[in-house]
Amino acid sequence: xxxxxxxxxxxxxxxxxxxxxxxAMEKGAAGAVSIFDMDAASLKRAGEIGLGDVxxxxxxxxxxxxAVFLCVPVGAMGQTGRDSAAAMKAGAILTDVxxxxxxxxxxxxxxxKPGVHIIPGHPIxxxxxxxxxxxFGALFEGRxxxxxxxxxxxxxxxxxxxxxxxFWEKLGSKVERMDAQRHDLVLxxxxxxxxxxxxxxxxxAYDMESVTEGEVVxxxxxxxxxxxxxxxxxxxxxxxxxxxxxxxxxxxxxxFDDDLTALRKAIRNSDGxxxxxxxxxARGIRRSxxxxxxxxxxxxxxxxxDEKK
Amino acid sequence: xxxxxxxxxxxxxxxxxxxxxxxAMEKGAAGAVSIFDMDAASLKRAGEIGLGDVxxxxxxxxxxxxAVFLCVPVGAMGQTGRDSAAAMKAGAILTDVxxxxxxxxxxxxxxxKPGVHIIPGHPIxxxxxxxxxxxFGALFEGRxxxxxxxxxxxxxxxxxxxxxxxFWEKLGSKVERMDAQRHDLVLxxxxxxxxxxxxxxxxxAYDMESVTEGEVVxxxxxxxxxxxxxxxxxxxxxxxxxxxxxxxxxxxxxxFDDDLTALRKAIRNSDGxxxxxxxxxARGIRRSxxxxxxxxxxxxxxxxxDEKK
Numbered sequence: 035x036x037x038x039x040x041x042x043x044x045x046x047x048x049x050x051x052x053x054x055x056x057x058a059m060e061k062g063a064a065g066a067v068s069i070f071d072m073d074a075a076s077l078k079r080a081g082e083i084g085l086g087d088v089x090x091x092x093x094x095x096x097x098x099x100x101a102v103f104l105c106v107p108v109g110a111m112g113q114t115g116r117d118s119a120a121a122m123k124a125g126a127i128l129t130d131v132x133x134x135x136x137x138x139x140x141x142x143x144x145x146x147k148p149g150v151h152i153i154p155g156h157p158i159x160x161x162x163x164x165x166x167x168x169x170f171g172a173l174f175e176g177r178x179x180x181x182x183x184x185x186x187x188x189x190x191x192x193x194x195x196x197x198x199x200x201f202w203e204k205l206g207s208k209v210e211r212m213d214a215q216r217h218d219l220v221l222x223x224x225x226x227x228x229x230x231x232x233x234x235x236x237x238x239a240y241d242m243e244s245v246t247e248g249e250v251v252x253x254x255x256x257x258x259x260x261x262x263x264x265x266x267x268x269x270x271x272x273x274x275x276x277x278x279x280x281x282x283x284x285x286x287x288x289x290f291d292d293d294l295t296a297l298r299k300a301i302r303n304s305d306g307x308x309x310x311x312x313x314x315x316a317r318g319i320r321r322s323x324x325x326x327x328x329x330x331x332x333x334x335x336x337x338x339x340d341e342k343k
Numbered sequence: 344x345x346x347x348x349x350x351x352x353x354x355x356x357x358x359x360x361x362x363x364x365x366x367a368m369e370k371g372a373a374g375a376v377s378i379f380d381m382d383a384a385s386l387k388r389a390g391e392i393g394l395g396d397v398x399x400x401x402x403x404x405x406x407x408x409x410a411v412f413l414c415v416p417v418g419a420m421g422q423t424g425r426d427s428a429a430a431m432k433a434g435a436i437l438t439d440v441x442x443x444x445x446x447x448x449x450x451x452x453x454x455x456k457p458g459v460h461i462i463p464g465h466p467i468x469x470x471x472x473x474x475x476x477x478x479f480g481a482l483f484e485g486r487x488x489x490x491x492x493x494x495x496x497x498x499x500x501x502x503x504x505x506x507x508x509x510f511w512e513k514l515g516s517k518v519e520r521m522d523a524q525r526h527d528l529v530l531x532x533x534x535x536x537x538x539x540x541x542x543x544x545x546x547x548a549y550d551m552e553s554v555t556e557g558e559v560v561x562x563x564x565x566x567x568x569x570x571x572x573x574x575x576x577x578x579x580x581x582x583x584x585x586x587x588x589x590x591x592x593x594x595x596x597x598x599f600d601d602d603l604t605a606l607r608k609a610i611r612n613s614d615g616x617x618x619x620x621x622x623x624x625a626r627g628i629r630r631s632x633x634x635x636x637x638x639x640x641x642x643x644x645x646x647x648x649d650e651k652k
């Protein structure tokens with residue numbers, strides 16, 4: 035079976051970039067991989083562990099690539115996209131893996147030059163680790179990858195979109211096409227809000243620890259511990275998600291806050307009926323997830339967990 | 344090795360009651376188990392699957408027991424405790440497994456009669472399942488069990504406390520003695536707040552689903568799914584926890600809300616520095632949990648997960 039792309043370029047040799055590089059080679063989705071990272075140590079390490087052909091600049095990395103994957107924090111997509119597009123060959127695809135699609139699509143389209151196909155993407159996969167060594171080829175197996183192509187593209191653009199979808203499928207992903215704004219709202223609910231809340235609950239507990247003298251950590255298995263796993267995620271990545279998906283996040287956060295105010299009031303008023311009704315109602319969506327086959331035996335905050343950190 | 348108690352009584356044949364019954368017999372911590380449940384179907388089922396000697400009333404169940412374990416929702420502890428204490432023999436232990444200790448201790452002490460030793464307890468273990476069939480003997484292995492004995496007990500009381508601790512240790516638990524008020528504050532942080540927040544986030548997403556047309560469920564693996572696992576927990580149990588640990592829960596909820604308001608403001612003001620600092624800071628407590636050996640490879644919200652529901 036022939037490769038989908040003769041050569042791909044990975045810009046950013048972190049967990050996702052490294053996993054695309056490994057997956058593409060292991061599964062024969064690309065004939066060759068060029069790799070660049072603006073951090074010299076990461077780039078050196080990427081070369082040492084064989085993630086791809088190390089290139090000294092973005093321009094060198096993308097020049098001969100059929101598809102360029104921007105695997106950098108959302109806040110760095112604009113500059114990285116401009117540097118890439120300027121050096122890319124005609125007919126090549128410029129895509130990304132950012133967790134926010136509206137703002138990234140805007141920046142990439144602004145960076146575009148004729149003949150380069152802008153097709154933003156978002157593989158919904160990860161672990162709480164980062165860096166070149168964190169990547170592994172099976173990361174995307176069975177996971178969704180959302181791509182947000184232009185609705186109005188021509189035949190050549192549509193063919194490029196099909197090629198990008200085929201690449202992700204070869205890595206084991208289930209590909210979904212979606213409008214960028216819709217992606218940002220759905221992910222605000224399913225990913226961004228849960229992460230923000232988890233960060234917040236960890237911060238709260240951290241403050242409480244002066245009162246509880248280490249016992250929050252000691253008895254963390256009672257539920258709290260699982261929220262802390264998220265706290266090991268990359269702070270830069272998440273800062274950029276919240277800065278770039280502000281509108282949708284604030285909307286769902288407003289709803290969350292309204293709901294929490296109602297629960298707090300029920301507790302204060304010893305209103306057992308409201309508490310019972312909310313808790314019972316919450317079973318419905320749990321049941322939907324099980325029925326939709328989206329449950330797994332072990333919760334993992336959307337991450338594959340391969341070993342103890 | 345001889346049993347710690349010749350006979351124990353389990354009041355409430357649910358997940359915890361069933362697991363104590365099984366654990367006590369499997370590990371030889373008790374010579375015999377009497378069991379009662381106010382729900383006729385659960386009691387019948389408990390007998391069918393061999394959880395213990397089925398008794399028709401609480402009085403019948405506790406009369407010849409050396410230790411009585413109240414395994415009912417926190418809100419039912421008062422009545423169950425009174426019914427039990429009235430029929431118990433002198434020198435026997437009356438304990439419980441409730442997630443709140445201050446209010447339960449008060450109710451049990453009020454129910455006490457001379458010669459019955461009141462020693463509240465809380466095994467920090469569970470799954471999201473409930474009912475007689477959910478129990479298994481290994482549930483408490485390696486898990487904390489907090490007991491909150493009276494500080495001022497006499498020698499006989501202290502000996503009874505040691506016996507109860509030995510029972511839990513035989514089931515595999517690590518036993519910790521703690522003041523009831525302190526237990527309630529620590530658990531408000533490590534368990535009650537995380538569960539309330541998880542219930543709330545599920546409710547919020549449920550409301551959003553009308554806007555997102557089923558895509559919250561579809562892409563739930565991005566982080567949201569893990570919060571929904573909690574929504575399968577017993578609504579009655581959790582209603583009672585929040586009604587009976589109101590003060591501590593409202594205190595930590597107030598802190599959580601202050602912290603969330605600050606994060607929301609940072610997002611609204613595009614204040615990336617604050618977001619980055621909070622996210623980075625949160626790594627500290629995560630590191631503490633790993634260093635304290637309280638981490639596991641798979642997050643489980645304080646539950647042992649044995650199979651797909």
